[in-house]
Amino acid sequence: xxxxxSPLDAVELGAYFALxxxxxxxxxxxxxxxxxxxxxxxxxxxxxxxLGLDSPTGSERMTDLADGVVYSRSGLTYQAGLLExxxxxxxxxxxxxxxxxxxxxxxxxRARVAKVxxxxxxxxxxxxxxPLAREQVETLHAVLESAREHMRAAPPRSARQRRRKRNPEPxx
Amino acid sequence: xxxxxSPLDAVELGAYFALxxxxxxxxxxxxxxxxxxxxxxxxxxxxxxxLGLDSPTGSERMTDLADGVVYSRSGLTYQAGLLExxxxxxxxxxxxxxxxxxxxxxxxxRARVAKVxxxxxxxxxxxxxxPLAREQVETLHAVLESAREHMRAAPPRSARQRRRKRNPEPxx
DNA sequence: TATTGTTATACTCTATAACTATA
DNA sequence: TATAGTTATAGAGTATAACAATA
Numbered sequence: 001x002x003x004x005x006s007p008l009d010a011v012e013l014g015a016y017f018a019l020x021x022x023x024x025x026x027x028x029x030x031x032x033x034x035x036x037x038x039x040x041x042x043x044x045x046x047x048x049x050x051l052g053l054d055s056p057t058g059s060e061r062m063t064d065l066a067d068g069v070v071y072s073r074s075g076l077t078y079q080a081g082l083l084e085x086x087x088x089x090x091x092x093x094x095x096x097x098x099x100x101x102x103x104x105x106x107x108x109x110r111a112r113v114a115k116v117x118x119x120x121x122x123x124x125x126x127x128x129x130x131p132l133a134r135e136q137v138e139t140l141h142a143v144l145e146s147a148r149e150h151m152r153a154a155p156p157r158s159a160r161q162r163r164r165k166r167n168p169e170p171x172x
Numbered sequence: 173x174x175x176x177x178s179p180l181d182a183v184e185l186g187a188y189f190a191l192x193x194x195x196x197x198x199x200x201x202x203x204x205x206x207x208x209x210x211x212x213x214x215x216x217x218x219x220x221x222x223l224g225l226d227s228p229t230g231s232e233r234m235t236d237l238a239d240g241v242v243y244s245r246s247g248l249t250y251q252a253g254l255l256e257x258x259x260x261x262x263x264x265x266x267x268x269x270x271x272x273x274x275x276x277x278x279x280x281x282r283a284r285v286a287k288v289x290x291x292x293x294x295x296x297x298x299x300x301x302x303p304l305a306r307e308q309v310e311t312l313h314a315v316l317e318s319a320r321e322h323m324r325a326a327p328p329r330s331a332r333q334r335r336r337k338r339n340p341e342p343x344x
Numbered sequence: 345t346a347t348t349g350t351t352a353t354a355c356t357c358t359a360t361a362a363c364t365a366t367a
Numbered sequence: 368t369a370t371a372g373t374t375a376t377a378g379a380g381t382a383t384a385a386c387a388a389t390a
Contacts, residue, residue, distance in 0.1 A: 008293055008301075011313050016296050018316035021240070023195030025323045028243065041379080062349065068193070071200065072382050077350055079380090099348040099389045121180055124188050129180075131322035136315045141183050143308045144190035150303035151197045213356080234372065244359050249373055251357090271366045271371045 026128055033123050038116035039086075043069060043079055045116065048088060051105035052113045059104040061094060088112055198300055205295050210288035211258075215241060215251055217288065220260060223277035224285045231276040233266060260284055 008016070027042065034040045040048070046069045051058055062076060070076045080103055083089040088109035094100030129137060180188070199214065206212045212220070218241045223230055238248045252275055255261040260281035266272030301309060 008296065011310055012296075012301055015309050015313040015316065016300060018313060018320050019191075019195055019300070020199065022316050022319045022323065023191055023199075025320075027192065027195075043380085063347090070381095073349065074351080074383080075381055081350095094348090097348080097390075101349065124180065124184075127323055127326070128188060128191070128319055129184055130326075131318050132315060136318070137187050138183055139311050140315045141187040141190060143304060143312045144187065144194050146303050146308070147194045147300055148190050148197075151194065151299055154299070154302075215357085235370090242358095245372065246360080246374080247358055253373095266371090269367075269371080273372065 022128070026124070029127055030120060030123050033119050034116055037119045038112055040112065040116060041079075044083055044088075045113075045120075047079060047083060047103075048105060048109055048113050051089065051103065052110050055105075057104075058110075059102050062101045062103060065103055083109070194300070198296070201299055202292060202295050205291050206288055209291045210284055212284065212288065213251075216255055216260075217285075217292075219251060219255065219275075220277060220281055220285050223261065223275065224282050227277075229276075230282075231274050234273045234275060237275055255281070 031042050034042060034045050038045070047065060050065060050069070051060060062073075062080065065080075066073060066076045070079070080089065080091060084091055088106060090104050090106060091101050092104070094102045132140070203214050206214060206217050210217070219237060222237060222241070223232060234245075234248060234252065237252075238245060242248045242251070252261065252263060256263055260278060262276050262278060263273050264276070266274045304312070
């Protein structure tokens, strides 16, 4: 609760900058791969992966789908619209709640994910995992998992109004 | 060199997804903070930080400035233009090479960085560092540093034409 | 009244290609 | 010929606010 924010030391700063750069570089490369091999943006891939790999039914409500992928509702509507236009998902009124919309992945959607996945994995391996010892991957996992849990639990300290909480990733 | 890409195991996948989500969440929060407290985008902040905190002279060539921050030359021109319009940097022909342009941070630019830095540090602390033990921060740093080094050295395997190599962060 | 989702709109950012000028 | 940087342009994505429909 000190209000004189002490500067970060070299290790803290290094961890932060390395995190940002590594993630940025990785994401940029993955985005290219997804675009070239599957004509998908990263967000679109995430949505398809949630539906195709995570959901047992291949369906999810818009609201649930938004969690962890998008920061605004209209953003999800936009992306879902693109996926629908590309025939990769369908949208239909939710069975139980007339206000809701259920998004369902199509066979073409599943095929698209399958088409893109090997290349995706390859990028992650080549770019991120390759130089790391197994033990390092394990610590990386553990530490980032702590951070993630904390971030999900702690909404921005600065009392910003909550937007969308973000949630689990595909368990592929 | 196996061409049948074996899938990633749970730990590898977890490390990847956690990395993406943590970085995304952190970046999103930092971007809000920078926008609100300093009317800066993250890229603009990075550029100012390079000039103000890294460079002894407060000046850098466009090309050097691009490294590590931006993926296209026109993108840098655009951002530098915004910073110049906001009086945070100046642009002038390079002394030695008539083709080049030297970007220099102004006093107002330095002031802007100073204004924004405490809040920036606070976000990183609260959101990323707070739940981690010192030892975890150290391993995180070490592991990500390996990954970063590897990424910088290894251009996209898939033989993509090189865009811009990316480089060091502010040593603030 | 609160929630779900869409629409309209405006804006920011990015990238490609064509171009100018200097090395 | 190659490099530095800009410009024109076009497209993708995001967010806010207003709105309609249902709970």
